[in-house]
Amino acid sequence: MSGALTLGSLFDGIGVFPLAARRQGIVPVWASEIEKAPVSITRRHFPGMAHLGDITKLDGGKIPPVHIITFGSPCQNISQIGNRTGITGEKSGLFFEAIRMIEEMRDATGGQFPIIAVWENVMGAFSSGDRMDFKAVLSAFTGSEVPMPASGRWANAGMVRGGVPDLSWRLMDAQHWARPRLARRQRVFIVADFGGRRAGEILFKPRPMLTLPAPCGTGGLPAPRRRSRPCS
Structure with a gap:
């Protein structure tokens, strides 16, 4: 694969996925977000990234194709502190719009x-809808029926292999993935590899933690750092 990898971010928020991508040399090409405040933030930090607007009005086959699509779809209906109407709820059901866009782009x-x-989504995805919502998520990615585990509960990590995409999931806690240590924040991640069998390597392979960027100072500019004197 030649050239830089490219990324599109759905339900972009304040651009966390584009920021992580840029730190790894991946180029954020476009984002979809409807809230004005987050868009104003990402326009400032990613001036070259296009803003496509409302996901329900987008056709995945008519926007610039990218190597990677990331999305943290709305959690209001599957969160343990939400209304628990499930993955087909008014907000969380937008997950299927992302799947539609991925399928349209691939076609x-x-x-x-x-x-x-x-x-990426909340830990409640494992248990909402009598644990059937996560089954629906996996099945939507794979385009096939994914059976429930014999235990009736989803493990904190797992794989669906043998088809396209190759798929892995893992529950991760932010406190273990940054220096200095962050607050406890558990999230489910799914990686779907449509081009090979690398989902497990991407999600399960140990990697060194990145240091957090310097905090912003007045006016949103990076905080000043003490500079050492040049050697004489």
């Missing part, structure tokens, strides 16, 4: 793009 590009999709 339009002959299955070339995206190569990787990453979904």
Whole structure:
């Protein structure tokens, strides 16, 4: 694969996925977000990233294809502190709009793009809808029926192999993934690899933690850092 990897971010918020991508040399190409305040933030930090607007009005086959699509779809209906109407709820049901866009892009590009999709959401995804919502999420990604585990409960990590995409999921806690240590924040991540069998390597392979960027000072500018004197 030649050239830089590219990324599109759905339900972009304040651009956390684009920020993580940029720190790894991946180029954020476009984002979909409808809230004005987050868009104003990402326009400032990612001036070259296009803003496509409302996901329900987008056609995945008519927007620039990207290697990676990321999305943290709304959690209001599956969160343990939400109304628990489930993955088909008014907000959380927008998950299926992202799946639609991925399918449209793959159809339009002959299955070339995206190569990787990453979904992030709350831990409540494992238990909402009598634990059937996570089954629906996995089945939507794979386009096939994913059986429930014999235990009737979803493990904190797992894989669905043998088809397209190759898929892995994992429950991760932010406090273990940054220095200095962050507050406890558990989230479910799914990696879907449409181009190979790398989902497990991407999600399960140990990697060194990145340091947090310097906090912003007045006016949103990076905080000043003490500079050492040049050697004489």
